[in-house]
Amino acid sequence: MEITIKQVRESLDALYRAESHRILAALIRLLGDFDLAEDAVHDAFAAALERWPRDGVPANPRAWLVSAGRFKAIDALRRRARFDAAQGKIIEQLERAADGAADRLDERVEDDCLRLIFTCCHPALAPEGRLALTLREVCGLTTEEIARAFLMSAPTLAQRIVRAKAKIRESGIPYQVPSVEELPERLVTVLQVVYLVFNEGYSATSGALLTRADLSAEAIRLGRLLLELLPEPEVMGLLGLMLLQESRCEARTSPTGELILLEHQDRALWNREQIGEGIALVERALVSRRFGPYTLQAAIAAVHSEAAKAEATDWPQIVALYSILARVEPSPVVELNRAVAVAMRDGPEAGLGLIDAIFARGELTDYHFAHSARADLCRRLGRGVEARAAYERALALTQQEPERRFLGKRLSEVS
Amino acid sequence: MKYICLGYIEPNKFDDLPEAERNAMMDECFSYDDELRKNGQFAGGHALQGPQAAATLRWQDGKVVIADGPYAETKEQLGGILILEAQDLNHAIQIMSKHPGVKAGPFEIRPAADVGEMIRESEQRRGGVNA
Numbered sequence: 001m002e003i004t005i006k007q008v009r010e011s012l013d014a015l016y017r018a019e020s021h022r023i024l025a026a027l028i029r030l031l032g033d034f035d036l037a038e039d040a041v042h043d044a045f046a047a048a049l050e051r052w053p054r055d056g057v058p059a060n061p062r063a064w065l066v067s068a069g070r071f072k073a074i075d076a077l078r079r080r081a082r083f084d085a086a087q088g089k090i091i092e093q094l095e096r097a098a099d100g101a102a103d104r105l106d107e108r109v110e111d112d113c114l115r116l117i118f119t120c121c122h123p124a125l126a127p128e129g130r131l132a133l134t135l136r137e138v139c140g141l142t143t144e145e146i147a148r149a150f151l152m153s154a155p156t157l158a159q160r161i162v163r164a165k166a167k168i169r170e171s172g173i174p175y176q177v178p179s180v181e182e183l184p185e186r187l188v189t190v191l192q193v194v195y196l197v198f199n200e201g202y203s204a205t206s207g208a209l210l211t212r213a214d215l216s217a218e219a220i221r222l223g224r225l226l227l228e229l230l231p232e233p234e235v236m237g238l239l240g241l242m243l244l245q246e247s248r249c250e251a252r253t254s255p256t257g258e259l260i261l262l263e264h265q266d267r268a269l270w271n272r273e274q275i276g277e278g279i280a281l282v283e284r285a286l287v288s289r290r291f292g293p294y295t296l297q298a299a300i301a302a303v304h305s306e307a308a309k310a311e312a313t314d315w316p317q318i319v320a321l322y323s324i325l326a327r328v329e330p331s332p333v334v335e336l337n338r339a340v341a342v343a344m345r346d347g348p349e350a351g352l353g354l355i356d357a358i359f360a361r362g363e364l365t366d367y368h369f370a371h372s373a374r375a376d377l378c379r380r381l382g383r384g385v386e387a388r389a390a391y392e393r394a395l396a397l398t399q400q401e402p403e404r405r406f407l408g409k410r411l412s413e414v415s
Numbered sequence: 416m417k418y419i420c421l422g423y424i425e426p427n428k429f430d431d432l433p434e435a436e437r438n439a440m441m442d443e444c445f446s447y448d449d450e451l452r453k454n455g456q457f458a459g460g461h462a463l464q465g466p467q468a469a470a471t472l473r474w475q476d477g478k479v480v481i482a483d484g485p486y487a488e489t490k491e492q493l494g495g496i497l498i499l500e501a502q503d504l505n506h507a508i509q510i511m512s513k514h515p516g517v518k519a520g521p522f523e524i525r526p527a528a529d530v531g532e533m534i535r536e537s538e539q540r541r542g543g544v545n546a
Contacts, residue, residue, distance in 0.1 A: 124504060171526045172416045174503035182509070 008052045011061075012045060019062050020045075020140050025112035026066045028119075029175055031073050031094070034137070034165045039076065044069035062109070070094070113138075114177045114229045120164075121190040122173050129164035130193050136161055138225075139218050149215050150200065187230075191238050191294060194222050198242050216246055233288040237295030240281035244301035247274035259402040263310040275305045296325040315345040332363040340373050348377040368397035372407060379414050387414045417458060417500060417527035418507040424494035424520040426465050443515035451499070456510060460497035491520055498527075 020041060027037035044065045058064040077091050120133040135146045147157040167173065178186040201215030223239035251265035279302045285295040300321045307313040322338035335358055343351025355374050364370040375390030391411040398404055429437065451457035466485040473480050485492060495516075501507035504524070511522050 122504075124508075172418075172503040172507075174505050176505065178505070182505075 003053060003056060005049075005053045008049060008057065011057060012048055012052075015061055015065070016045060017140075019065075021116070021138055022109045022113055023062060023065050023069065024137065024140075025116040026109050027069045027073070028116060029108075029112050030066070030070050032175070034168065036073050036076070037069070038137075040069035040073040041065075043072035043076075047072065110229055111177065113225070115175050117190060117226065117229075118177055118186060119168060119173060119175055121186075121193045122168070123186070123189045124171060124173060125164050125167055126160075127196075129160050129167070130189070131196055132157055132160045133164045134193050134222070135197065135218065139222060141218070183232075187232060187234065190226065191234060194219050194226065195238060195242075195294075197222065198245075216242070216249075220246065233285040233291045234294050236281045236285040237291055237293075237298045240278040240285065241294055241298035241301060243274045243278035243281070244298060244305055247271040247278065247305065253402070257402060259406045262304060267307075267309065270305065275302075278302060279305065293325060293329040296321055296328065300325075313344070315341055319345050332358050332361075333367070336364060336367075336370050336373060343377055348380045352377045352381070366397060368394040368403070368407075371397065372410075375410070375414075379410075384414050416503060416507075417498060418504075419525045419527055420460075420497040420499055420507075420511055420514075421493055421523040421525065422495045422497065422516050422520065423491040423523070425491055426494075429494075429519055440515065440519065447514055447516075448497075451510070456500045458498040458500045460495065462495040463493060466492045494520065499524075 023044065024037055024041050027040050028034055031037050031040065047068045048061075048065060052058075074091055074094050077094070081091060117134070117138055120137055121130050125133070132146055135141045135149075136143065141149075143158050143161065144154050147154040150157065177183075198216050198219035201217070201219065220239070220242050223235070223242055227235045227239055247270050248262070248265060250271070251267070251269035252260055254260055278298065282295060282298045282302045285291045286299065300318055303314050303317050303321070318341045319338060322334060322341055326334045326338055336355065339351045339354035339358070341351075342354060352374065355370065355377070358364050358370070359374075371390045371394035375387045375394060378384075378387035378390060388411065391407055391414065395404060395407045395411065398407070429440075432440070448457060448460070469483070469485045471482045471484065471486050473482065497514075499507055499510060501510060504526070507524050511517065511524060514522070516522070
C-alpha cells in the first residue's frame, strides 16, 4: 500500500507526542549520556521521515526509532572519534551491545521511563534543576516553553539544565530505579517535583502559547504516567489531590480575575469528571493503609468536593483528617488549617485560640494567610479593631495582586 | 569511582557526651570502617584533630599570612575524611547512610576529580619530566 509523506508525518507527530520520552529514556540507558540521547531521538525521527514513505511504517515503530537512534549516535561518535581516540572504546562497546535483536531494544521501556524520572529528580541535584530537567526530559517541553512558564529567560533556564546534566555525569548519578528500601524516600523527591510543577501552574495568570495553567495539566499528565509505572498509594494521593484542586479551576476566579474563596464558589462550575476520578484515587490510596500526607490532603479536598453547598461541609470529618495530617507531617501550616476547620466546627472562638497559640510560639508570624485567617475569625466575632489590624498585617505581607485586592476589600468591610 | 567523604561534627557536642556513649559511638564507627576495608571500599582516610589545633595559610598582599584556627568559622567542623570506593553516587550514598558517623554530623560526599590530564599537560610544559 502506498503511503504518503503527509500520512507518515502525521503518524510521526503522534508518535513523538506519545512516545518520545520513552524513546529518550531507552536511549539514555543504551548510550549512557543525556545529550547524546537527545540528539539521537531527533536524528531517529528525521531518519523515519526519510525512510518510512519508501519502506512503509515498521511493525514496531518505537523499537525502530530506538534502534535507529542508537545507530545514529554510533555514527556521531565515530565522527568525533577522528579527533578523540578515547571515543573508540565506547563505540566498540556500543556496537557489541547493538548485536542483540533490534525489536527487543525497547522491551524494558517502562523501567527506562522510571529510571529517567528518578534520575531527573535525584535529591543530589539542585531543586530548581530537578524541576527544569524533568519538564525538559520527561515531559518533552522545550527550554523556551519552560522558561516562559517560569517567567524566566531562556538562557537562565538552559543554564540550569546544563548544570543538572553535568552533575549527573560528573558525580556519577546512576541511571537506575532506587531499591525497595530506598524507594519511599526517593519517591518523596519525585512527588515534590510533580507537585511543584502543579503549583507553578495553579497560581496561574494568563498568557499566550504555554500558559502557567498548562503546567498544571503537565503535572497531572506526569502524575498519570507515574501512577501507571509505580502504583504506590502516595502517587494515587498526589494525582487525586491535583485533580480535585484542578476541578475548581473555573470557579476559583471571577471573570475580572478576582479571587473567589471556596465557600463562595459556584459549585456548578466544578468539574465533576475530575472530582469523580480524584475521589476514586483517594479511596484506593486510603484502603492501602500505607498512605501519607498527599493522600490526606486529597481526602480533605474530597470532603469539600462532596458538599453540595458550603454549609453542608462535613467539618468534623475535615478536622479529623487535619489531626491525622498534623501527626504524619507536623507543621504550623497544617495546624493553622486545622484551626480554621475547628472554627467552622466549634465556632470562631475555638479557632482563634489555636491560631494565637501558634503565634505565641513565634511561628507563622510572617505568613499572610495566618493573619488573614485570624482577621476573618475576629470579624465573625465582631471584634472590628483586632480584625482591622490583622487584615492590615496580612496585606503588608503579600505581593500577590488578586490576594491584595481581596484583603483590601475585606479591610474596607470592617473599617 | 572514588568518593571523598568529609565528615563534619560539632566538636563540643561530641565531647560533652557521657564517656560510655562516646565510646559506643566510636566503636560503632571503627567497626563499620573495618567492614568497609573488608569489602575493599575503604580507600583511605583519617580522623582530624580539633579546629583549635589548626593553622590556616593564606596568600595575601604577595606573602603567606598565617592565622590560627580553621578556614571556615562554622559550628560544624571537619572531623575526618574517608576515601570511598563505590560504583556510583547512589552506591556511595547507600554506604555512607549506614555509617554510624552520620549520627554525629553530616557527611559531604564529593566525587574525586581526575587531574591526570592536567598533570600530563603540566609535565609537558615543564619540559617533559617523564621524557
